[in-house]
Amino acid sequence: MPQLIDRNQCSALVITCSDFRFKSTERAFTEAARLQDDYDLLARPGSIRSLVQPRNPSARDSMLDEIRMLWSVHQFARVLLVNHVSCRAYDDIATPGNELAIHAGHLRRAVPVIEAMFNGVKADPYIIDCVDGQFITTKVAITEAP
Numbered sequence: 001m002p003q004l005i006d007r008n009q010c011s012a013l014v015i016t017c018s019d020f021r022f023k024s025t026e027r028a029f030t031e032a033a034r035l036q037d038d039y040d041l042l043a044r045p046g047s048i049r050s051l052v053q054p055r056n057p058s059a060r061d062s063m064l065d066e067i068r069m070l071w072s073v074h075q076f077a078r079v080l081l082v083n084h085v086s087c088r089a090y091d092d093i094a095t096p097g098n099e100l101a102i103h104a105g106h107l108r109r110a111v112p113v114i115e116a117m118f119n120g121v122k123a124d125p126y127i128i129d130c131v132d133g134q135f136i137t138t139k140v141a142i143t144e145a146p
Contacts, residue, residue, distance in 0.1 A: 012039040012078040013070055017047040022084050025128055025135040033080065040070045046089030048081050048110040053093070064117075071118055079114045079121060081107055082137070084128035103127050107140045 012035055016026055030039060044050060044063065054060040070076070083103040087094070094102040107125030114123035125140040 008074065010038050010040055010074045010076050011035060012080055013042060013067065013074075013076045014039050014080045014082060015042045015044075015048055015067075016082040017084055017087055017089065018043040018045050019084065019087065021086075022128055022135065025084075025137060026082065029082070029126070029128075029137045030080075039080075040074055040076060042066055042070065046087060047083045048106055049083075049089055051113050052106045052109040067114070067117065071121070077121060079123040081110050081114070081123060081125045082128065083107055083126075084135075085130055100127065100129065104140050108142060111142060 012033070014026070014030060014035070016022075030036065042063075049055075050059040050063040054063075067079075083106065085099055085103070087099075087103075090099065090102060104125075104127065107127065111123045111125055115121060125142070126137050127140055128135050128137050130136075
């Protein structure tokens with residue numbers, strides 16, 4: 001196995017929110033996914049919101065440019081999309097009563113955007129929720145339950 005500095009590829013890109021409150025949970029998530037020192041990280045307020053409902057067109061364009069650049073240098077095969085509850089970047093469209101549905105909808109809409117960008121790249125959506133005072137990360141079903 002080549003030394004880390006000599007590697008030109010990584011397994012995944014993780015797109016997450018820049019919110020400080022979730023960093024330990026995100027680290028635990030990437031470690032559980034066996035991605036330690038094997039992923040690129042793109043952290044922005046609102047995570048994938050810029051892809052599906054940007055606050056301005058330049059937010060989407062710059063995010064797409066960053067994703068393309070990271071793929072061009074590291075050719076990851078997976079993209080893990082991670083949103084979280086209580087995201088202040090969603091204050092204008094989400095409430096405690098609808099935030100899980102809003103995030104799940106955005107994550108579902110982001111999957112085909114990412115997968116259409118690069119042949120063979122798989123996108124997986126996740127949400128970090130707070131249950132009984134603990135943060136838990138769960139995979140979001142691609143299609144809504146009937």
